[in-house]
Amino acid sequence: MLHQHTISQLQALRLEGMVLGLQEQFTQRASDDLSFEERLGLLVDRELTYRENKKQARLLKSAKLKVSTACLEDVDYRPGRGLDKKQVASFASCDWIRGAQSILLTGPAGVGKTWLASALGLQACRSGFSALNMRVPRIFEELRVAHADGTFTRKLQSIAKVDLLILDDWGLHPLNQEERSDLLEIMDDRVGTKSTIITSQLPVEHWHEYLNDPTLADAILDRIVHQSHKIKLKGESMRKQEVENTAETVKKQKAS
Structure with a gap:
């Protein structure tokens, strides 16, 4: 009792x-x-x-990570991927988040940009930081709705509070004027206070042209590129390799 x-x-x-x-x-x-x-x-x-x-x-x-199983302990450092083991290991401490720095992940489709972004997001959550993963087209869709129903300011505030914002699939579709302005608002809220990861097939040196507005592009990239770690992933598609490895395994099993 x-x-x-x-x-x-x-x-x-x-x-x-x-x-x-x-x-x-x-x-x-x-x-x-x-x-x-x-x-x-x-x-x-x-x-x-x-x-x-x-x-x-x-x-x-809350993070909604694209690849929930990705973690820094499982990063593939095979030659030719463009990954510096010491650099990636340094991210594990999350000091880059404490210092409001960002990471720009670029490279061809399938080389593991989203996977690595998810692993970094998991590490952030492990260290007590909030994170949010969103595809760039989806975030602009939600902001468009927020403009229409009068919740735009509240939506911006909720994004601004996130310690680590992961913007996936940057540069896949052209932006209109409203989207460029919204992007500037998002980045302006984060500069010097919060961290961002951007994944893109488009090389960083082409982002100014992609934004297609010299004045806004200068303002946006000034808030993104400075104080950022840049990683250019290389090599063949990992998804293609996984399919080929699976096919080879099945072939061997049938042969035995």
């Missing part, structure tokens, strides 16, 4: 981690030999771990 009362009190205080820890101590007799201070310390550690895991799960859900 006393145990249940304590659990009810902890639940009322929303200390769910301590509830789980206490229940574990009740069922694991090894804890009987521990002192009060040791058992209390274990409960506090359990609560902290519970909160950290819950926060990370919430951040990952």
Whole structure:
């Protein structure tokens, strides 16, 4: 009865981690030999771990990462991909996010730009930063709706709060004047305060021409390119390689 009362009190205080820890101590007799201070310390550690895991799960859900299984530990550094192992390893600390720096990932289709962006987004969530992955066409579609229903300012504010914004598929479609203006608003909110990852098949040196408005292009790129790490991925399509490897595996299985 006393145990249940304590659990009810902890639940009322929303200390769910301590509830789980206490229940574990009740069922694991090894804890009987521990002192009060040791058992209390274990409960506090359990609560902290519970909160950290819950926060990370919430951040990952909100991030909407394109490749949920991607992580920096699994980065493929095979020769010819254009990846510097030391540079990528340095991103794991997320100091680049603390310093409001950005990463520009460019390269042909299928070389792993979105995968690497997702891995960096996962690492950000692991470190307690909020992230949001959006395809560029989708974000402009949502902003267009926001203009129409009067929620544009609120939408911009919600994007501005995100520690790491991942803009995927930059440069696939031409932008109109309203989209260019919206893009400037997004980047202006983030410069010097938040980080952005941009993935694009279009080389950075062609972005000014892509934006197709000298004045706005200068303003937008001034907020994007400076204080950014640039990674040019190379090589054949990894998706094509995966298909070929799968086909080869199936062929070997049939032969055996």
